[in-house]
Amino acid sequence: MSSIIVLVCVVCGALVVGGVLGWLAGRGRQSGADGDLLARLYVMVEREAAMIRAETAGLRSGLAEAERGMGERTERMRAALAEQLGTLSGSMGREQAEARAAQAQALQAMAETSAQQLASIRQAVTEQLHSAVEKQMQTSFQRVLEQLAAMQKAMGEVRAMTAQLSDIKRLFSNVKTRGGWGEAQLRAILDDVLPPGAYESNVRIGSGADVVEFALRMPVRSAAPPLLPLDSKFPTEAYERLLNAAEVGDAVAEKAARKSLEATVRLEARKIATKYIVPPRTVEFAVLYLPTDGLYTEVARIPGLMDEVGRQYRVMIMGPALMPAMLRTIHLGYVTLALEERTESIARLLGATRQEMLRMDGVLEKLAKNAQAMSFSIEEARRRTRAVGKRLKDLEISPEDKEGGQDEESETDFTGMAQDGAASRLG
Numbered sequence: 078m079s080s081i082i083v084l085v086c087v088v089c090g091a092l093v094v095g096g097v098l099g100w101l102a103g104r105g106r107q108s109g110a111d112g113d114l115l116a117r118l119y120v121m122v123e124r125e126a127a128m129i130r131a132e133t134a135g136l137r138s139g140l141a142e143a144e145r146g147m148g149e150r151t152e153r154m155r156a157a158l159a160e161q162l163g164t165l166s167g168s169m170g171r172e173q174a175e176a177r178a179a180q181a182q183a184l185q186a187m188a189e190t191s192a193q194q195l196a197s198i199r200q201a202v203t204e205q206l207h208s209a210v211e212k213q214m215q216t217s218f219q220r221v222l223e224q225l226a227a228m229q230k231a232m233g234e235v236r237a238m239t240a241q242l243s244d245i246k247r248l249f250s251n252v253k254t255r256g257g258w259g260e261a262q263l264r265a266i267l268d269d270v271l272p273p274g275a276y277e278s279n280v281r282i283g284s285g286a287d288v289v290e291f292a293l294r295m296p297v298r299s300a301a302p303p304l305l306p307l308d309s310k311f312p313t314e315a316y317e318r319l320l321n322a323a324e325v326g327d328a329v330a331e332k333a334a335r336k337s338l339e340a341t342v343r344l345e346a347r348k349i350a351t352k353y354i355v356p357p358r359t360v361e362f363a364v365l366y367l368p369t370d371g372l373y374t375e376v377a378r379i380p381g382l383m384d385e386v387g388r389q390y391r392v393m394i395m396g397p398a399l400m401p402a403m404l405r406t407i408h409l410g411y412v413t414l415a416l417e418e419r420t421e422s423i424a425r426l427l428g429a430t431r432q433e434m435l436r437m438d439g440v441l442e443k444l445a446k447n448a449q450a451m452s453f454s455i456e457e458a459r460r461r462t463r464a465v466g467k468r469l470k471d472l473e474i475s476p477e478d479k480e481g482g483q484d485e486e487s488e489t490d491f492t493g494m495a496q497d498g499a500a501s502r503l504g
Contacts, residue, residue, distance in 0.1 A: 158469065169462065173455055180448055187444065191437055198430050202423060209419050213412055220408070224270065224401050231397060235370045259309035259368040260290050262397070267291060267307075270404035272411055282306065282359060287352040295360060296410035298417075305407075306353035306363040312341040316372050339379050342394070343386065350390040362391040364403075370396050 267276050271293070280292040282304070292304040315338040322331035342365075349363045365386075367373045373396025377383060383394050395403060 162466065162469070166462070169458065176451065176455065180451065184444070184448075187441065191441075194437075195434070202426060202430075206419075206423055210416070213416060217409065217412055220270075221405065224405060227269070228398060228401065232370075235397075239371060259311045259366065262368050263291060263307060263309045263366050263400070266397070266400050266404065267293075270401050271408055275407075275411065276307075277304075280304065280306075282353050283355045289353045292359075293407060296407060296414045298414070303357060304359045306349065306359055307366060308345075308349050308353065308363065309366040309368060310342075310345045311368050311372070312338065312345070315341050316375065319375060335375075335379060338375065339382055342376055342379075342382065343390075346386045346390040346392040346394075349392050354391060362387075362393060364400075365392050365394045366400060367394065367396050370398050372396070373398070 264278070274294075276291050276293045278291055279288050281288050282292070289306045289308055291307040293307060294302045295305055297303070315334060319331060319334035319338055322328075322334050346365055349365055353359065353363050354361070367376060373394070376394060386392050386394060393403075
């Protein structure tokens with residue numbers, strides 16, 4: 078384009094020179110001096126044209142060198158920019174990988190810690206429950222076996238006592254002695270079967286002055302558990318008459334003695350029901366204890382007596398063989414109550430464990446939210462990086478745009494230089 082401008086300038090100069098020559102020719106026909114002037118002007122035009130061509134060649138070579146310098150500078154800038162972008166993307170990739178690895182390690186460590194805590198808690202709860210149940214069961218079975226052995230031994234002793242009945246009759250001829258012996262026997266059975274503090278002695282029940290020999294605390298969940306009245310009776314007169322009649326074979330006397338024994342048992346049951354059964358201070362029934370198995374056997378042989386006494390007076394008749402069995406049942410109630418209390422403590426422990434697990438779940442949920450927020454931040458950084466890459470890509474100049482821009486700058490510079498040169502020469 079610069080050569081075109083030079084040619085245009087040369088043509089314009091030639092036209093100007095031609096016009097001047099024509100004008101001078103119109104006037105120079107009359108004068109030879111004008112011809113010389115025309116020749117000198119033509120020479121000056123030729124010299125100016127040569128100078129313009131030389132300057133054009135110099136400008137062209139300078140523009141070529143500037144173009145080469147600009148290209149090299151552009152290539153260096155492009156290489157530096159590519160290197161910086163590569164370094165930036167590599168560092169961001171490494172940071173993202175390190176962040177993911179740290180997050181994975183933290184989550185794995187928390188999961189392992191939670192699993193270990195749960196395993197230790199489960200093991201501790203299992204061991205406590207197993208040891209408590211095993212200990213209670215062993216104790217209960219051991220006591221049951223001991224009571225069975227004691228009952229068998231007592232049966233043997235009963236047989237021996239039956240053989241020595243005459244000595245017993247002489248021993249218990251006194252009413253107070255008989256009552257004290259029955260009370261002592263019942264106390265021994267209570268101490269042997271029940272845990273300490275499970276019964277009270279000589280308890281006043283109701284508003285009267287009547288005192289029951291023993292009162293068992295029932296194994297129930299209450300601040301004031303109801304009492305089970307226990308009273309021992311030993312009607313030896315009617316029992317002795319019955320034994321004597323049976324020994325001599327007197328059926329009439331035996332029947333009368335049996336009727337007398339039945340009336341005595343009914344009377345004692347009615348007294349117990351009237352004096353000692355006071356709900357809710359007591360339970361709905363009481364126990365009449367007979368100190369010997371022989372006496373209990375004779376009472377049990379009376380048809381319908383024990384059922385009628387239990388139904389009408391709500392009194393159970395027990396002997397030395399059956400009393401421990403009922404007391405063991407009550408003792409199992411105490412064991413069950415203790416197990417329930419232990420179960421409640423274990424349930425509270427499990428509830429606390431559940432609360433800790435809920436708190437751990439909340440911590441894990443917060444960690445998951447933080448991890449999600451971190452992932453969103455990384456994705457936002459990547460998006461911004463892509464946006465910066467796009468803007469940097471838009472700054473790259475294509476070769477056609479560079480040539481067009483350089484030609485326009487060359488034309489502008491050449492036009493300004495030509496105008497300045499012409500002005501200086503005309504001046």
